[in-house]
Amino acid sequence: xxVTGVAIAVALAALAVAGWAFAQVVRNKPPxxxxxxxxxxxxxxxxxxxxxxxVLLIGGDRPQxxxxxxxxxxxxxxxxxxxxxxxLAERSRSSTAVLGVACVTVPVLVLxxxxxxxxxxx
Amino acid sequence: MRVPDPDRFADxxxxxxxxxxxxxxxxxxxxxxxxxxxxxxxxxxxxxxFDDAPLAYLLSAxxxxxxxxxxxALAGSGSIWWRVALGACSVELVGVLTVGLLxxxxxxxxxxxxxxxxxxxxxLFVPLVLPVIGLAWLRRTAPGRRP
Numbered sequence: 001x002x003v004t005g006v007a008i009a010v011a012l013a014a015l016a017v018a019g020w021a022f023a024q025v026v027r028n029k030p031p032x033x034x035x036x037x038x039x040x041x042x043x044x045x046x047x048x049x050x051x052x053x054x055v056l057l058i059g060g061d062r063p064q065x066x067x068x069x070x071x072x073x074x075x076x077x078x079x080x081x082x083x084x085x086x087x088l089a090e091r092s093r094s095s096t097a098v099l100g101v102a103c104v105t106v107p108v109l110v111l112x113x114x115x116x117x118x119x120x121x122x
Numbered sequence: 123m124r125v126p127d128p129d130r131f132a133d134x135x136x137x138x139x140x141x142x143x144x145x146x147x148x149x150x151x152x153x154x155x156x157x158x159x160x161x162x163x164x165x166x167x168x169x170x171x172f173d174d175a176p177l178a179y180l181l182s183a184x185x186x187x188x189x190x191x192x193x194x195a196l197a198g199s200g201s202i203w204w205r206v207a208l209g210a211c212s213v214e215l216v217g218v219l220t221v222g223l224l225x226x227x228x229x230x231x232x233x234x235x236x237x238x239x240x241x242x243x244x245x246l247f248v249p250l251v252l253p254v255i256g257l258a259w260l261r262r263t264a265p266g267r268r269p
């Protein structure tokens with residue numbers, strides 16, 4: 001089983017940063033330094049989760065569907081960097097909303113990864 | 123020597139608003155997520171168990187192509203991309219409505235879920251709402267329309 005605590009921590013952190021981003025959208029703000037730092041923290045947690053997953057895979061644990069799991073593993077790692085690049089190409093309140101959307105996808109992907117790992121059908 | 127007609131420079135109908143600017147950036151981001159998700163899903167379905175439900179998986183692949191096309195077209199600029207985006211969003215709306223109806227009335231035809239099954243219920247109905255927002259946004263950014 002993928003470590004539950006890490007999955008929950010990543011999901012909650014991403015949701016918190018998403019909430020923060022959308023609050024900034026309401027206040028009509030372009031992406032701020034602290035918000036980007038928040039995204040970076042979530043990304044670090046995602047890297048930690050990836051390392052744990054790789055260690056577990058090497059240790060012989062197997063998800064229900066390997067291909068699907070690897071897909072989510074890569075997808076969840078790239079969504080924040082790609083979203084940030086897209087957001088920062090035009091600094092406006094919409095960019096802040098893009099960051100929020102990117103953050104919201106993280107818990108969804110983590111949840112799906114968790115299901116695939118735990119054996120729910122892919 | 124011919125003096126350039128000053129009107130040729132002044133005329134400049136106001137540049138239509140780019141589909142990828144302002145709120146459009148958020149739209150492109152959401153489309154990109156669906157494009158990626160649908161492509162990955164269709165890829166895995168077709169690669170690992172195509173024979174289980176060929177129709178559903180081909181439909182998944184078709185939906186993926188439509189999302190990718192819509193993402194690229196909305197992110198691009200100019201009237202050609204605008205038209206491509208209009209086509210992609212229209213096909214998407216027709217697709218989600220058709221597949222949504224069929225999957226509700228004839229579930230046997232869709233033994234495995236696609237993005238558009240039951241109007242995208244598995245994706246919080248985002249697939250149903252997305253083309254509507256996309257078309258509304260394209261209307262606002264139509265070439266020739268003053269921003």
